[in-house]
Amino acid sequence: MHELSLAHAIWTQVETEMGRLGGRLLGLDVVVGAFSGADAESLEFALGLMAGRSDWPGARVHLRTEPLAMACRGCGAEFEVAGTVLACPSCGSMDADPVRGTEVRLESLEVETDGGKTDTSG
Numbered sequence: 001m002h003e004l005s006l007a008h009a010i011w012t013q014v015e016t017e018m019g020r021l022g023g024r025l026l027g028l029d030v031v032v033g034a035f036s037g038a039d040a041e042s043l044e045f046a047l048g049l050m051a052g053r054s055d056w057p058g059a060r061v062h063l064r065t066e067p068l069a070m071a072c073r074g075c076g077a078e079f080e081v082a083g084t085v086l087a088c089p090s091c092g093s094m095d096a097d098p099v100r101g102t103e104v105r106l107e108s109l110e111v112e113t114d115g116g117k118t119d120t121s122g
């Protein structure tokens with residue numbers, strides 16, 4: 001049920017944003033980190049259900065998977081992790097912190113208002 005609580009948290013954010021923006025929700029973009037632990041399909045399904053029960057049942061749910069990215073503590077290089085190799089490609093250090101790909105977040109909303117279409121990603 002992890003995805004359902006995630007979807008609920010995202011949807012709460014959507015409703016907050018819509019309360020601020022006004023207008024009609026056409027679609028939402030959600031980023032799912034490869035190491036977030038969330039299953040993209042289940043999340044998409046849960047968000048689809050919430051959209052269907054909302055004031056904007058026609059809103060489209062777009063999910064984008066984000067690969068895991070690390071920042072090396074040794075040389076500062078940022079690199080995407082493919083497979084299970086976590087070593088820095090610049091200096092070979094194994095000491096790195098994740099910077100992307102570990103969370104699920106709402107990226108942008110596509111909203112139609114009287115003034116036209118707005119995309120919050122700008």
Ligand SMILES: [Zn+2]
Nearest residue numbers: 072075088091
């Ligand atoms: Zn490095």
